[in-house]
Amino acid sequence: MASRTGAITARATAAFLGLTVAALTLGSAALTAGHATDWSLGPADGAALRFTLVQAALSALLSCLLAIPLARALARRRFVGHLLLIRLLAAPFLLPVVVAVLGLLAVFGRAGPINAALGAFGLPPLSIFGLHGVVLAHVFLNLPLATRMILQGWQSIPAERFRLALTLGMPPSAQLRHLEWPMLRAVLPGALATVFLLCLTSFAVALTLGGGPRASTIELSIYQALRFEFDLGRAALLAVLQFALCAAVTLVTLRLATGAGFGPGLGRALHVPAPVGWRRLLDGGVIVIACVFLLGPLIAVVLRGLPGLAEMPLGIWQALMRSLVVAIASALLACTIALTLALAVVRGETWLELTAMLPLSASGLVIGTGLFLAVHPVISPETLALPVTLAVNAAMALPYLFRLLLPETRALVADYGRLSDSLGLSGLARLRLVTLPRLARPLGFGAGLAAALSMGDLGVIALFASERSETLPLLIQRLMGAYRMQAAAGAALVLVVASFALFWAFDRWGASRAAP
Known part of the structure; x- marks a missing residue:
């Protein structure tokens, strides 16, 4: 009872x-x-909607495209600190967005090393504000997420499939076509939709790096309508629009979560074949560039933060x-x-x-x-x-x-x-x-x-x-x-x-x- x-x-x-x-x-x-009294979008609202969709689409596309070679290199290469590096990819999930923006400003800002190098070659400075700054920040924050999702796809391929491919004498191009590409077709849509949703609802990045009304997102417009203009009707309309977009993307994300259909393996550890020659150099270069891109702003935050404590x-x-x-x-x-x-x-x-x-x-x-x-x-x-x-x-x-x-x-x-x-x-x-x-x-x-x-x-x-x-x-x-x-x-x-x-x-x- x-x-x-x-x-x-x-x-x-x-x-x-x-x-x-x-x-x-x-x-x-x-x-x-x-609270929405007028259901028509003004010119500024339409511009915010377009910018939101464009920056989210570009950020998701670049994050996933860059994640593919990084995930492949991490899947088929073994080196000292391999598992530690994969764990460090969780850092952007824990890193506050405002801190990530400060790190990016330290590296890509007017006084950062990137602009210093451009100035040394007589090139014009790079501005981190605007569309390219927002996309850069979103790629920095979401590249590790996309990499982990795609890396899980590689790890889901049974090791026996790769051993069979080696036995049949398949070159790396054939393995890509018959094993890796089917996995990517199953994993990529979900990764794209997930990153797109995260960038769609990003607020702090647009607030700090938007650079003006021409780079305003829907969320930033909601914030401005409530805090500065106190236009409750406009804020309500934009919030409903944001909710509709997020709900649609969420439904797409749930529907796109499918498997590659390789069937079960024997549970052995995955050892993706690691070709030598120029492919080894390419994988090593991808990993090094990713480490510099992802860890550079973190190091910059520490170096700049220590003097600022006082x-x-x-x-x-x-x-x-x-x-x-x-x-x-x-x-x-x-x-x-x-x-x-x-x-x-x-x-x-x-x-x-x-x-x-x-x-x-x-x-x-x-x-x-x-x-x-x-x-x-x-x-x-x-x-x-x-x-x-x-x-x-x-x-x-x-x-x-x-x-x-x-x-x-x-x-x-x-x-x-x-x-x-x-x-x-x-x-x-x-x-x-x-x-x-x-x-x-x-x-x-x-x-x-x-x-x-x-x-x-x-x-x-x-x-x-x-x-x-x-x-x-x-x-x-x-x-x-x-x-x-x-x-x-x-x-x-x-x-x-x-x-x-x-x-x-x-x-x-x-x-x-x-x-x-």
């Missing part, structure tokens, strides 16, 4: 959380639609504490919801799977716009800046955490579900003795990822916060806007250290609590 009561309570809790997530996402879209404003520590509180709370909230929904889906509540993925159809700024329009007539939005940022950050991390936990949860229920039922384990006892130890590793990794992403968020907080509730990314952006670049570099270094420390702490906790 107690077991049945516990199961009913668990289903009710999961349903409540799922409906809350759906209300937050769809309710925000409905609220914004209700020039940071006094308010940095209060902003850091706010960011830490919001990041930790949003990570714990996202993990709690993701775990509850994953357990419910495995036990038959399949409708919650769609609910968990709903936040992908809206950006954080669109959800924040709906909440801004909801609370503005009742209370000053500034008083709710931190709670709203916490809730939206948790919602935006939910789809990724849910996808991370769902396969592990299915394996947990399949391996230990009947045994736990026969022993009468339920409720908190089952959670403490079975669920958490078996899922501690993915939970720790997911919490670290969510916390690091929340630390660098510069979306919702920009709509709601005042100087009394600003987080560290918002403080850095304001320092950059005041041309206090040295102080901004020091604050950026503090933000990087805090983000990586949070990720390491959560990930370490999960590894230490994992069942053997």
Whole structure:
């Protein structure tokens, strides 16, 4: 009887959380639609829509095209630090966007080494602002993601297929045609759609590198309409447009997630044939160039941040504490919801799977716009800046955490579900003795990822916060806007250290609590 009561309570809790997530996402879209008084786009809005689509398409295309040779080189070459380099490709997921922009400015800015080299050859300087600057930043942030997705495709090809190709005497061109190209046809569309969606909802990059009205995105136009023009109708219209675009791309992304159809292998380690000669030099050159491109801005942030530590404003520590509180709370909230929904889906509540993925159809700024329009007539939005940022950050991390936990949860229920039922384990006892130890590793990794992403968020907080509730990314952006670049570099270094420390702490906790 107690077991049945516990199961009913668990289903009710999961349903409540799922409906809350759906209300937050769809309710925000409905609220914004209700405030849209004029459904016609002006010239500036049309320009913002065109720029958003163009920069997202170019960024996704370049990221994936550059990721193909990098993923292939990493798949078929073995060298000292190979696994470490692959792990370092996760760094841009943890790197706050404003910090990435500062690193790119240090390398590609007017006083950076790239322009210094161009000046030495008598060439005109390169401006990082505008379309090419936005695309450059997006490629920097998303090239590692595209590489990891495509590398997983190479690793999914059974090693026996390559051994058979060698036995048949297939040259590298034939292996590309018969083995690697079918995999790329299956993986590339999903990678393109994913990166396109991320660039479509990018806010901080356009805010810092857009360079003016001609390089304004939909999200940036929403922010300007609310914070500077206070045009609620225009902000609502643009938010609905953004939601429709994100929903369409999300549906395409889910439909394009297919396999290459190679069939199962014997589970042996993958050793992709590594041709010698000019191909070895080409692979080595690709890896070196990628390392310079991806690690150069990170090194620049550290080198420029150290002298700037002495020039940071006094308010940095209060902003850091706010960011830490919001990041930790949003990570714990996202993990709690993701775990509850994953357990419910495995036990038959399949409708919650769609609910968990709903936040992908809206950006954080669109959800924040709906909440801004909801609370503005009742209370000053500034008083709710931190709670709203916490809730939206948790919602935006939910789809990724849910996808991370769902396969592990299915394996947990399949391996230990009947045994736990026969022993009468339920409720908190089952959670403490079975669920958490078996899922501690993915939970720790997911919490670290969510916390690091929340630390660098510069979306919702920009709509709601005042100087009394600003987080560290918002403080850095304001320092950059005041041309206090040295102080901004020091604050950026503090933000990087805090983000990586949070990720390491959560990930370490999960590894230490994992069942053997």
